[in-house]
Amino acid sequence: MLICPNCKSEYQEGYAICNDCECELIEKPEVDEEDMTVKKDSKISQFIGKLLIFGVVFVIGFIILMSSINLGDHEMSNIMKAHGGSMDTNTYLIYLEQSIIKYRILGSILSLLGGIGILTTTNSKS
Ligand SMILES: [Zn+2]
Numbered sequence: 001m002l003i004c005p006n007c008k009s010e011y012q013e014g015y016a017i018c019n020d021c022e023c024e025l026i027e028k029p030e031v032d033e034e035d036m037t038v039k040k041d042s043k044i045s046q047f048i049g050k051l052l053i054f055g056v057v058f059v060i061g062f063i064i065l066m067s068s069i070n071l072g073d074h075e076m077s078n079i080m081k082a083h084g085g086s087m088d089t090n091t092y093l094i095y096l097e098q099s100i101i102k103y104r105i106l107g108s109i110l111s112l113l114g115g116i117g118i119l120t121t122t123n124s125k126s
Pocket of ligand 1: 007008018020021022023
């Protein structure tokens with residue numbers, strides 16, 4: 001379908017110039033309503049997908065943050081095994097603190113990333 005850019009009259013293929021205003025006809029841009037809804041739908045599902053991913057990252061980060069002591073404890077039992085099953089209390093505490101801090105940082109970063117992601121996704125929608 002051809003269209004006059006001036007008066008918006010529609011012409012069949014084969015015409016080149018508008019009868020009324022002698023404008024050169026252009027190809028009518030295809031605005032398929034169905035296409036629009038599909039695009040909108042995919043945008044919404046993209047939005048939900050992003051939100052889900054960031055939400056999961058946030059939750060994982062939060063869980064790691066909350067269970068950093070347990071995770072540190074768990075890692076310590078592995079470190080203990082590596083050290084032959086026994087360890088100086090001070091050394092143990094230093095290792096424990098280090099691994100707890102490590103999990104706390106990891107959890108903070110993940111929940112921060114997830115939180116920022118959620119915020120930017122919800123802000124960019126409007
Ligand atoms: Zn025209």
